[in-house]
Amino acid sequence: VFAAALMVLTVPTWLERHAAARAAADEAARAVVLADNWDEGAAQAQAIVDQVAINYDLAPGDLTLELSGSFDRGSSVTATVTVTMPVSNVPLVGSVGGFSRSLSHTEVVDPFRSLP
Secondary structure, eight states: OHHHHHHHHHHHHHHHHHHHHHHHHHHHHHHHHHSSSHHHHHHHHHHHHHHHHHHTTOOTTSEEEEEEEOOSTTOEEEEEEEEEEOSEEETTTEEEOOEEEEEEEEEEOOTTOOOO
């Protein structure tokens, strides 16, 4: 019974962190393809991920960003955000253990975009 209660208390945390990682990946990929260059886009993407972590009250390092792809016209950029999920989350006690979950989002660089 106790183990089942711990699972019930932890599921909302998993859902919330999953939503945070999804939002961060979506916005980070979009920021890169809209930026003037890769470095500027990567910096904006990291700032977005950091802000999402703050908004969801996550510890520093609970959300990490990895970007891949190319900034060429018509190519794609993928943002992969990895979030740390607690194995159990007991109110007033805290989180115990953990595992990682990665979520990705891909955006296409506009094929007709004029790049500097």
